[in-house]
Amino acid sequence: MLNALLISYRLLLAKPLYVLINVIGVALGMAIALLILLYLDNQFSFDKHWQKDIYRLAIRYKSGNEYRRIAAAEPHIAPTLHRAFPQIKHITKILPTEGTIIDYLGNSNFYTDVFFADSLFFKVFDCQVLQGSVSNIFRKPESKEIILTQDLAQEIFGSENPIGKTLQLRTTNAFTYDGEYLVKAVIAKQETSHFPFKALISWNYEDKFVQNSWVYTYFTCSQKPSFIAQKWEWYYQGYLKRYFPNEDLFLKPIVQNVRDIYLNSKLEAEIYPNANKNYLFIFLATALLMIVVACINFVNLNAVRSTQRIREFAIRKVFGESRQELLIQLLVETLILMFLAFLVSLMLTELALPYFSQILQTPLALRSIFGSGFMLFWVITFLLMILLSGVYPVFYLVDIPILNGLKNILPKQNYRISFRKTLLVMQFTITIVILALTIMVIRQLNFVKNKDLGFDNQRVLVIRLPKSEEVFEKLDTLKKALMQSPDVFKIANSAEIIGTNLISQFRFEVENNGKLVEVVMGRMSVNKDFIDVMGLEIVQGRKFDERDTTANVALIINEAAATYMNWQNPIGKNFVISRDENGNPSVIGEVIGVVKNFHISSLHKKISPLVLVLSNKIGNLFLSVSPKHREEVLAYLQKTWQEILPTEPLNYFFLNENYRKHYLNEEKLAQILVYFSFLVAMVASLGLLGLSLFISELRLKEIAIRKVLGASRWHLVRLLSKDFIQLLLLSALIAVPLGEYVIHLWLSNFAYTTQTSANVFIGAFLLTFLIVVIPLFVQAFARVFINPNKFLQAG
Template identity: 30%
Template sequence: MLQNYLKIAWRNLLKNKLYSFINIFGLAIGLTCFLLITLYVVDELSYDRQFKDAERIYRINSDIKFGGAEQRMAVSSDPFGATLKKDYAEVEQYVRLYANNSRRFIKKGSEFLIENNCLHADSTLLDVFPLNILEGDSKKVLAEPNTLIISQTAAQKYFGSTSAVGKTLTVGLQNPVEYKVTAVYEDMPTNAHFQTDMFFPFKNINDYKFDNFLSHNFYTYIKLREGVDYKQFEKKFDVVVDKYILPQAKAFMDIKSMDDFKKGGNYLKYSLTPLLDIHLKSDRIYEIGPNSDIQYVYIFSVVALFLLLIACINFMNLSTARSANRAKEVGIRKVMGTQRNSLIMQFMSESVLTSYLAFVIALVITILLIPSFNEIAGKQFTTQSLFQPQYLPFLVLLPLIVGVLAGYYPSFFLSSFRPIEVLKSKLNANFRRSNFRNALVTFQFVTSLVLVISTFIIYRQLNYIQHKNLGFSKDQILVVTGTSSLRDNNNVFKEEVKKMAGVKNATFAGFLPVANSSRSDNTFSTEAVFNTQNSFNMQAWEIDEDYIPTLDMEILKGRNFSKAFSTDSSGIILNEQAAKLIGFDDPIGKKLYINNGNPNDVEALTVVGLVKNFHYSSMREAVGPLCFRYGRSAWVTAFKINTEEPQTLIKQIEAKWKVFAPEMPFNYHFMNESFDEMYRAEQRIGQISLIFAGLTVLIACLGLFGLITYIAEQRTKEIGVRKVLGASIWSIVQLLSKDFLKLVCLAFVIASPLAYYAMSTWLKDFAFKTDISLWVFVVAGIVILLIALLTVSYQAIKAALMNPVKSLKTE
């Protein structure tokens, strides 16, 4: 019986080639998008799940408001984890990761390579994050100074094989240290929220004063025992604050109690973020790696379902619209004794067969598109990713589910015809009009319009970010990294390059207002004795006298740093937000005080300048207080260039680099690339939204084309009669098109408020954002209306131009 159903289904597909193509092609597009988005969503949701007991691992966060400046940080103080383990039995283990000294110069042969993502970790690392150790003793990792563990990729890179245990690496330039490799671990999976190829021991952190509860520089993870409610455990942090943090705070400032601290509008809170929530639900400053956003998972999931649903709707619409062609078949079958269940199975078989044919095409398209999708989505999927054993049941069942979903309504609709009405031809008038079919068409265009409007607004926001006055110049800034490796020659290198044609200026720029640059928070006070009323936190960056002119920043009052003023070593330049926070109308000449880590070591700083606010972090955040101090952070050097042949200039700079450091690699990038990196997620969303919006419109128009083609066939004789009676081509086109265009207009009315709400919610993540203009909705509506009009008009005009003699001669 099933074989017979499939044979008849195949014959019907071949008999109606145009409608079969529209159905199969539309479903294939929908299934392709669904498969790609499913890969993306499953990967996003899988982050950190490979770690054993991941559901019991949490990161400690810090929330600080002090002197009006607020910070939500992904880091905490170095003794916090050990204190929790010592005082509370609920904590099974803890581990700290330290990333402040993440760059390392590693010697390979006669040259040095730069490793940009090294981490220091406690010897408890594997107790919390059980990496797969390929070689070495997992119980002794990072227990001794001058040891390290490396990934298999690093082992291959430096030793040519994973047999690296017992071998040494020379680390550092000025005071090189020999580190012994004690273990090699399998490369960390790409779906871990932090990545590194090298772990160094905590005992080799030499430039940090430990046991300081007031300094927040460590990523601290705790593993709670089974059955512990982390929300209840968080409540014990207040005890830790009173018992350990308050005494240290009293040594630095006049503070009686935490209640006294809070009365000034301040707070110090600690919280836990589940490990499995970090990648998608954490957006704190100083995240250990780039995170994503759960919003995008929700959005993509909904878009994938809607695309598939729209493709299914096309099948429903065409199947029900063409029901007149199958009506007599149904009538005769019923008269001959065929049961309704058999008819349902017949029509359902056609639907499932169509779905499986579309699925095969979708698989081929998906495999071909995976490299391009990886580039857009920032993933590393392969064909094997699609055919993992756990996905095979899903791949087998998906087309079956889609086939049943798409064919369910048409099957019951077609099998419900009464034989006597069918054979008397009493159904034709009802086939052309269907409220249900109109509702489905409207839904398709509502979805299309929401996506088109959203895409317009996303690109407007990206354009706003690119063209907003940032308070500095990001264009034509060439950043050379690792210049501190030049040691005593870094200033000579800077000045030599500065003399080259096409180089306008140069500065040491360890701190830059772009992603992945250094940041430094410090506590300042308006008085020598710190208290909760006169103290506040702000960013403090070390810059040289060339920094402000190189980045085209604007000095509003006072002056820039200068070698001519020996007192500038104790000078400070504030941004507008810092001056506003402090309450200085004219800050020039005013004093600020900073504590250098010792209650008795308070340094007085004199404000020498006021710089215009500039966006030193993402536009998702408001501009915070910041100051410049005179110094030299020489890890990178930034050059302002002005040349039509930048690659020629770069080769000249590289040649100069090789003169001073022939053993060191020459690395560079442009500052606008780092700026764009801050908004990579939004750019990907924009690209993907544009693609999905286009595909949604295409699928909807395919269905519309099929419907208008069928209706034109059904009304061929009516059109011929109207033409004989004098109807114009335009009036016939209008007759065939107006109902569909009304549906598009109705879709616009429904879609506009939905798109407005969705985009208003999305834009709330930005402190600086574009406005949602009315013209965006109007343009989107006109675009969709024109596309629908072109789709409908082609077939309508074709029908209107038909010779009426051909359509009437059979009467």
């Protein structure tokens, strides 16, 4: 073995260019695969840290002829489910506040990751408590208590002990929970959770808006939760039906293990956008394909070098070396090259990791791979790479007859062997598919960014208003001051913000065919100027005006709601919004108009039914501004705010930026695919260069004879290139249906997509053609300039 190591070291040292190309080719493939595995390890670790099985109860309901699947549950389910099913140990509910200002000693900041939680939250979720205690948290409805995560506690208090300190909270939305909150505990950060909260606050039992909202419901139980689905009808009739006097609304349970939510749940109104499992499979496929291409590259380059070692191995056989010793020699060389490639891949991974983490907006560390299940996968893959990359050249060399080896003769049919052609077709096919997918991802991303959303999101600026007496008193002054700017055209109010996944779902009783039926639709509380500010189009009836007051509750629905109710003429239809204690309708709304469909959320989801309710709730300010003078508008806003509300934090954003958050996964995928496509192309070019060198090496005498007989250089270049071009065309035929399937799989994540056209595959083919032609023609031209006498005299 030591002798094999010494010989391998000397041989490899004598061929530095060969070693460099081989090591770089394999190292690039391994580094890319390792980067992807690190990211996949992070994504597959979500909600795996909980020590027990926790389940979320979501709801599928049918109203009319339409089914909808909501991640939240009807608010009466949490208190009644526990009473109906003794198998349930603990059940808890949470609700995002959607925007909270936290003030400590005059320092205020705005946070979106604050949740209402009840007293059983820590019975269900076993969070790590770092300071304080959660044993009796949130038990008293009148107490205002708050739990902070470690990062938020450090941000607010620094090194100061936060336990027992008081924070001032103010709301910026329809909920009411302002006041002083006592810090009871600090818990560990929740980075890999499908709802990564920063703070939990006492459940608000006084706010009717909170009590009537659909909530996110979690529970633990003593057995598998299949009993809920099995006995749901009994539970519905015995416990829930009293809350649903009209039977048109039909609820069915969706029980999800929390470990499955981040990767598998595709329900409406998720707390945060979940991962897209198809994207993760695309990343995994890219990692595997990079390894395959690297192996192909390694095999082909070894084959090139093998043509120069036929005589060496024949002589070693003559001097008595056994077939086993030759096999060991070649395997040792392969192991040395692969080990060098592995070390280089680790260095490349460490160098690329900060940039890769920045693109993915995910903290990654190389050491994390060693404690995960992906480490075993990586080791197995590494061993397979050695096996697949080394075995073929080994048997190829040692089985050449001694006489042929001494004469340096290789049987002509060997260089036409279908195995190598298969490898090349695989390289071309992989390259075309990845390039086609990259082009399609970029096209779809441009499509969703430029699609008409039904309103002018480029010119809408949103200001989240703190709820305080000072803001209430100075709101009119603020509006008038803002309207003094020539770049501010109009101002409206809305309690909710479109472009989020958290548009409130409400249960309405709706007049249909002479009776009241129960439906669940999205609800937004807006003032009369909202339609104009957003640039929405009224297709039936009218918009809000001075004739409407909050007393008679004027309503405007979207086209999806009219279709949902199968209304040809919805104007004048009545909605029962709430009932009094005796069950009589207390608040009735009337439909005065229908607005053209606009995208409440991203293009991943179809437009859902929506009701715009005329309301005086302040909520958020929506400003219609000049899109060409954004910087001037922001400067004027900051100056005006500082003059009128100097003690209040200013939080604002443009609506198009809010929509862009929905496509972060697509932007990440596009960036990664662009880089990986380049690297795949580079590694594939190295493999092609190796195989073309191998074939031309075997045909040097043929080239020399053709030159003597008068063949032109261009004729020889075509001769050396023809087989590769034919294989490229074959690869294109294979890549089109395969690429079409991959693209279709990816586009299935969108409700609205651009069209797949032949241009996508034509572009991918042309790029691959360039990748093929450049290294092919470079080596082909090098061969046609050989001196024919040298090879003809060699015999």
